[in-house]
Amino acid sequence: MKFSFVTLISILSTNVLASPISIKLSLKSSNSSSESLELVTGTTDDYLNTWYDITYPSIENCNATQTKMINKYYQDLLEVASTVRDHLINEGVDDTFIHWFGENGNPVAVLGFIDNIVQGNKDGVLYRCDDIDGTCAKNPTYPGYHRSIAEQETVICDLFFTSKRPIEDMCVIGNITTVKPKKFAGIDLFHRFCHLESINKGFIAEYVEDYDQVVDYAENNSSYAVLNVDNMLYYLAETYSLQLTDGGCLGNY
Numbered sequence: 001m002k003f004s005f006v007t008l009i010s011i012l013s014t015n016v017l018a019s020p021i022s023i024k025l026s027l028k029s030s031n032s033s034s035e036s037l038e039l040v041t042g043t044t045d046d047y048l049n050t051w052y053d054i055t056y057p058s059i060e061n062c063n064a065t066q067t068k069m070i071n072k073y074y075q076d077l078l079e080v081a082s083t084v085r086d087h088l089i090n091e092g093v094d095d096t097f098i099h100w101f102g103e104n105g106n107p108v109a110v111l112g113f114i115d116n117i118v119q120g121n122k123d124g125v126l127y128r129c130d131d132i133d134g135t136c137a138k139n140p141t142y143p144g145y146h147r148s149i150a151e152q153e154t155v156i157c158d159l160f161f162t163s164k165r166p167i168e169d170m171c172v173i174g175n176i177t178t179v180k181p182k183k184f185a186g187i188d189l190f191h192r193f194c195h196l197e198s199i200n201k202g203f204i205a206e207y208v209e210d211y212d213q214v215v216d217y218a219e220n221n222s223s224y225a226v227l228n229v230d231n232m233l234y235y236l237a238e239t240y241s242l243q244l245t246d247g248g249c250l251g252n253y
């Protein structure tokens with residue numbers, strides 16, 4: 001164990017309220033800098049009224065800046081998910097829902113999708129910043145990737161930190177149809193969970209990713225639209241943008 005006793009105690013005490021699962025994971029790793037996300041309360045903690053049993057991944061081999069950014073972006077994920085969940089429950093199949101899932105889209109499937117991302121079992125789920133496979137270096141356009149040889153692990157590349165934006169920038173840096181949902185770090189993290197079998201349950205997937213195909217799914221294939229990651233990401237972004245500015249910032253749709 002590289003952890004000193006004092007380090008261990010401080011990890012335990014900072015995480016004891018947030019996530020018992022993560023504590024176990026932190027202790028399992030014998031290498032340094034394994035940490036867990038923790039609740040940060042502040043101006044954007046409304047999501048605490050939505051879920052009391054949020055689950056968190058562990059973080060390994062990320063430096064202080066990276067850990068701080070991931071923590072902030074995880075709050076973004078929760079803020080968006082909570083806002084959108086409330087909207088869905090209150091508004092049901094509204095214009096925004098129809099844009100991305102069609103009139104026949106199943107709102108309950110969408111609700112379950114969101115809850116499962118936030119509350120699903122994240123036992124063993126890990127974010128790491130060490131480019132362990134050298135895949136970030138080989139692919140300078142990758143903000144991150146899912147490790148197929150270690151199912152529960154997501155490698156976050158340096159590009160994630162330099163290119164992704166906080167949700168505060170939504171509608172400020174452009175329309176959602178030009179600035180894609182994954183530009184926002186919290187939404188990108190939401191999407192990364194969909195690659196984990198433990199969370200996607202073999203149903204949620206990136207069936208189609210091109211914008212035209214996403215729109216086609218919404219119009220012609222609702223039963224897959226509600227399971228398709230990118231349809232969900234557009235729905236999240238447009239719905240969240242409605243809370244920011246009247247009419248949202250979908251742009252030319």
Ligand SMILES: *[C@@H]1O[C@H](CO)[C@@H](O)[C@H](O)[C@H]1NC(C)=O
Pocket residue numbers: 029030031
């Ligand atoms: C810890 O890190 C070292 C050096 O990076 C590596 O060789 C070793 O396999 C790691 N151990 C574990 C348990 O991950």
Ligand SMILES: *[C@@H]1O[C@H](CO)[C@@H](O)[C@H](O)[C@H]1NC(C)=O
Pocket residue numbers: 063064065066158
């Ligand atoms: C963390 O790593 C990033 C990327 O390598 C680097 O730009 C940043 O300066 C590092 N921060 C600290 C506090 O070491």
Ligand SMILES: *[C@@H]1O[C@H](CO)[C@@H](O)[C@H](O)[C@H]1NC(C)=O
Pocket residue numbers: 212215216217219220
């Ligand atoms: C839906 O399917 C019809 C028939 O194939 C097609 O003409 C239409 O362009 C599709 N809608 C979208 C948005 O792609």
Ligand SMILES: *[C@@H]1O[C@H](CO)[C@@H](O)[C@H](O)[C@H]1NC(C)=O
Pocket residue numbers: 207220221224
């Ligand atoms: C909907 O999409 C799925 C998966 O791509 C495909 O298998 C199915 O045929 C599509 N259904 C329609 C009605 O286009």
Ligand SMILES: *[C@@H]1O[C@H](CO)[C@@H](O)[C@H](O)[C@H]1NC(C)=O
Pocket residue numbers: 174175248249250251252
């Ligand atoms: C979309 O972006 C264009 C160009 O920046 C802007 O003129 C337009 O008002 C935006 N539309 C919405 C709905 O935000």
